[in-house]
Amino acid sequence: MILTERLILRPARMEDLDDLHRVMSDPRAMRYWSHAAHAGTERTLRYLTGMVASVPEAEEYMVELRAAPGRVIGKAGCWRRDEVGYIFHPDVWGNGYAFEAMATILPRAFARFPDLAAITADCDPRNAASLRLLERLGFVRTGSAENTFEVEGVWTGSVFLSLPRARSAGSTA
């Protein structure tokens, strides 16, 4: 478990199903995600099962508020070694929580995997909040592509970003 100023970051567990479903069934939160909002808990169960299985090798965490522990407000980190993934419930957006979580997790990922040269992001070009967050974290744009994801019959593109080890906060590289 990791404590930041306002957050508790801890590994995913199966008991998080209802809270995670509350986030991943919300069309606002899922608007720019790589798949559609979860219609039923079975879809979230599949997603959560994958998260729990990858706990030993991923710097990925469930997020709770220190002021209101016991309820997951989102998840943050790297869903695989070198790629970020984060999502928070819209009720808590705009408070700096995503930045606070990711600014803590990214240096840990670099420290944990010494061979990791950079951490990447794949972001929908329309996702202003995520692009701004990544920019604040030190990510730089490396390219873009059209038609990278099809969600419910609609194709969207990607902006690719990278955080080289040397640009990570606290890096001594």
Ligand SMILES: CC(C)(COP(=O)(O)OP(=O)(O)OC[C@H]1O[C@@H](n2cnc3c(N)ncnc32)[C@H](O)[C@@H]1OP(=O)(O)O)[C@@H](O)C(=O)NCCC(=O)NCCS
């Ligand atoms: C992206 C997301 C995690 C940001 O969470 P958050 O806790 O609201 O972000 P923060 O409060 O830490 O804000 C980070 C920066 O983004 C900016 N920002 C937040 N929402 C914004 C918006 N709608 N438009 C533009 N900038 C925005 C903040 O102002 C802040 O920048 P600043 O410090 O220069 O002011 C949240 O919007 C979310 O869960 N979205 C749905 C899931 C998603 O799209 N994930 C990313 C897939 S690539």
